[in-house]
Amino acid sequence: xxxxxxxxxGFFDEMLDEKGxxxxxxxxxAHTLQALPDGELIRRQKSADRALIQMGITFNVYGxxxxxEKTLPFDLVPRIIAAEEWTQIELGLKxxxxxxxxxxxxxxxxxKVIRDGIVSAHVIESSKGFRKQCIGMKPxxxxxxxxxxxxxxxxxxxxxxVLEDNLRCPSGVSYVLENRHLMKSLFPEVFAASNVxxxxxxxxxxRDALEFLAPSSVTAPRVVLxxxxxxxxxxxxxxxxxxxxxxxxxxxxxxxxxDNYVWMRTTKGFERVDVIYRRIDDDFLDxxxxxxxxxxxxxxxxxxxxxxxxxxxxxxxxxxxxxKVVYAYVPRIIKYYLGEDAILPNVPTYICDEEKDLAYVxxxxxxxxxxxxxxxxxxxMLIGPHSTKEQCADFAQRIKADPRNYIAQPTLSLxxxxxxxxxxxxxxxxxxxxxxxxxxxxxxxxxxxxxxxxKKGSLVVNSSQGGGSKDTWVLADDTTKDEDIEARVAIxxxxxxxxxxx
Amino acid sequence: MLSRVAESIYWMGRYVERAESxxxxxxxxxxxxxDSSDREQQWWPLVNTxxxxxxxxKRYQFATEENVLRFxxxxxxxxxxxxxxxxxxxxxxRSVREIISSEMWLQLNTFYLKVNDAATNGKGMGSxxxxxxxxxxxxxxxxxITDATMTHGEAWHFCRLGxxxxxxxxxxxxxxxxxxxxxxxxxxxxxxxDDTQWxxxxxxxSAFEMYRKKHGRIWPKGIVQFLLLDAEFPRSIRFCLNAAxxxxxxxxxxxxxxxxxxxxxxxxxxxSDLASSDVDKxxxxxxxxxxxxxxxxxxxxxxxxxxxxxxxxVRETSKLTPxxxxx
Numbered sequence: 001x002x003x004x005x006x007x008x009x010g011f012f013d014e015m016l017d018e019k020g021x022x023x024x025x026x027x028x029x030a031h032t033l034q035a036l037p038d039g040e041l042i043r044r045q046k047s048a049d050r051a052l053i054q055m056g057i058t059f060n061v062y063g064x065x066x067x068x069e070k071t072l073p074f075d076l077v078p079r080i081i082a083a084e085e086w087t088q089i090e091l092g093l094k095x096x097x098x099x100x101x102x103x104x105x106x107x108x109x110x111x112k113v114i115r116d117g118i119v120s121a122h123v124i125e126s127s128k129g130f131r132k133q134c135i136g137m138k139p140x141x142x143x144x145x146x147x148x149x150x151x152x153x154x155x156x157x158x159x160x161x162v163l164e165d166n167l168r169c170p171s172g173v174s175y176v177l178e179n180r181h182l183m184k185s186l187f188p189e190v191f192a193a194s195n196v197x198x199x200x201x202x203x204x205x206x207r208d209a210l211e212f213l214a215p216s217s218v219t220a221p222r223v224v225l226x227x228x229x230x231x232x233x234x235x236x237x238x239x240x241x242x243x244x245x246x247x248x249x250x251x252x253x254x255x256x257x258x259d260n261y262v263w264m265r266t267t268k269g270f271e272r273v274d275v276i277y278r279r280i281d282d283d284f285l286d287x288x289x290x291x292x293x294x295x296x297x298x299x300x301x302x303x304x305x306x307x308x309x310x311x312x313x314x315x316x317x318x319x320x321x322x323x324k325v326v327y328a329y330v331p332r333i334i335k336y337y338l339g340e341d342a343i344l345p346n347v348p349t350y351i352c353d354e355e356k357d358l359a360y361v362x363x364x365x366x367x368x369x370x371x372x373x374x375x376x377x378x379x380x381m382l383i384g385p386h387s388t389k390e391q392c393a394d395f396a397q398r399i400k401a402d403p404r405n406y407i408a409q410p411t412l413s414l415x416x417x418x419x420x421x422x423x424x425x426x427x428x429x430x431x432x433x434x435x436x437x438x439x440x441x442x443x444x445x446x447x448x449x450x451x452x453x454x455k456k457g458s459l460v461v462n463s464s465q466g467g468g469s470k471d472t473w474v475l476a477d478d479t480t481k482d483e484d485i486e487a488r489v490a491i492x493x494x495x496x497x498x499x500x501x502x
Numbered sequence: 503m504l505s506r507v508a509e510s511i512y513w514m515g516r517y518v519e520r521a522e523s524x525x526x527x528x529x530x531x532x533x534x535x536x537d538s539s540d541r542e543q544q545w546w547p548l549v550n551t552x553x554x555x556x557x558x559x560k561r562y563q564f565a566t567e568e569n570v571l572r573f574x575x576x577x578x579x580x581x582x583x584x585x586x587x588x589x590x591x592x593x594x595x596r597s598v599r600e601i602i603s604s605e606m607w608l609q610l611n612t613f614y615l616k617v618n619d620a621a622t623n624g625k626g627m628g629s630x631x632x633x634x635x636x637x638x639x640x641x642x643x644x645x646x647i648t649d650a651t652m653t654h655g656e657a658w659h660f661c662r663l664g665x666x667x668x669x670x671x672x673x674x675x676x677x678x679x680x681x682x683x684x685x686x687x688x689x690x691x692x693x694x695x696d697d698t699q700w701x702x703x704x705x706x707x708s709a710f711e712m713y714r715k716k717h718g719r720i721w722p723k724g725i726v727q728f729l730l731l732d733a734e735f736p737r738s739i740r741f742c743l744n745a746a747x748x749x750x751x752x753x754x755x756x757x758x759x760x761x762x763x764x765x766x767x768x769x770x771x772x773x774s775d776l777a778s779s780d781v782d783k784x785x786x787x788x789x790x791x792x793x794x795x796x797x798x799x800x801x802x803x804x805x806x807x808x809x810x811x812x813x814x815x816v817r818e819t820s821k822l823t824p825x826x827x828x829x
Binding site for chain 2 (some may be wrong): 055243251253256258264
């Protein structure tokens, strides 16, 4: 595998510098790839594809007939992040989540942020995720956003920007864990030589963060994961995480509210539930509080939650900040609550709800990426430079009809990572979704899901529209403890079992 | 454990066993074909064994080898075909993935994908004989992996319960078919054809060698004794009911001879019946009637299991008991 014919295409490449030379952090990997004999790369890639199917690491695509599962395509060239760069990212994410939590709490209480003119009431009230039913609620430990997946991108200038915050039911972490598992069997030699930080303690950390929410009087809190069921697109992740954490996977029909507590139906009777990691959207959570036609939720759940007798993660109502328009205000929100400048910048964003920005967007729509405030999965989006005049005109109409619901950003020159295409490597655009847990402390998992747009030239990385994933390696530096380095963890446990001393 | 999860794992066990049984029936019948001159007539009994002859008649005209094999193996509209059973088993496993081992899932998924490939495009079938042997082996492997990698707790017991009840039911059908359908006239008793058919019955229950070891020559009474009442052969109905009884007691946490609920009483009773039965009495009063009744009882057991463990119950509101409060 030679890099001589690799085309940088004028984009920032995560692996190679402007001169096409491997960056310092990727030397081991680059060396290994170059040394692979002909056909070996594709052989390993195919073996990874087979493993994914056999392991059933799949997702369901909405709009396809029930029971159709697809594997999330996995590319075996990882995306590598140097230790110093990660330190900054980690600080930036912790700062951001800290501020967002304060923000959400404020919105459901005194709304000081609105009174002080940082965000308009109009934007908040029209946010699809704002839930009147949650006004005045006091979730356990004051935490609203327990699990967040914040999407990051690197632009052509080399700077990392935040693309959006996913606060409702961010998914993808199961792929991170399984990808890492797969990579260890595909490239054991590279792991041994590099200092990659492990991701395998995520389930443990998540469980700790969830147990933290139970009332202190409960000695052995029962935590469950609430899933909509096998037909949900992220079902694999629900069952995977439940298993990794050692908690029950439940559906709405397994739970019942009685005596102002939540109970689960077991073969030996009813057992009380203390914490629910719910992977069901607010709307479907409780037919008595939200959508009455929901068959997925638990009637009466919100009453128990209000009484403080069950904890819900993420807290209902936290989706108010999972709105692309609210996103645009986050740097100001960080400044307001923490008195600090945002460490990680937002992508420059035009808010169509504001007149000046709206005019600019309509005038320059063919050069911008326009997004609907509350869509996900890459839907409801227009990529100006890749669209026809008709598509742009059509989208402009939609914006004019509902300006509050749209934001626009300049087309980013997303960075690329070498990706297996046939028998050689080509650059493909990527983003990164690290996962942040808010428990006793705020924990940022080292790495995350690198999503890659597999189609040549495409910028859409979402799984539901043809994206794939890569393993993400955050390298350790001299300050990193041994238990935070993959290879060292493996070696120390080996020597322990064989009775040798290190 | 969650009732829904218990139900899923119980059915996972039943469906895999069912798929294996079908493969076994077919495999033996294929072998039998080689010794028979009247080809067409031999495929009807197979359809009858499954109890799905009405369904078959509706959609297929003649009981040709091709039709019967397709009906029993790849017909997705037949809920008891091999492909349908595996699909159901896999769906059940998928909804309880977090409590089975990853090796179990891997094996079941691979098993299903292989049969599905064969159903969709005839890929990788090899000869029919090889295919049904592969299905049997894949099922054995799944059971072996289950026993070796799953904690033998409540969940494992539900799986075993499903498997054993299914096996008891299928074994009773094998016996029934031979006695009732394969043997139209008493004059044929003791003829080479009869012997061959009985041998086939034994093979379809994977019992041929073990039977020989215990009873020697082939005679109907011995076979009924072996498949119905033997205490040690793992595929005999009595053995299966004993295992089912054990699993039920493990689930309720009480000794096997102390039945604490209706279904335990039923299974315990069935097992003691078989343990104390006399094969001559059974044959004289009518094997078919006996087996028919047994199958009814097994159906009652199935319903009883559903009502005791899986059915949606309402929780009576009450003051919290002291233990519930401090849980």
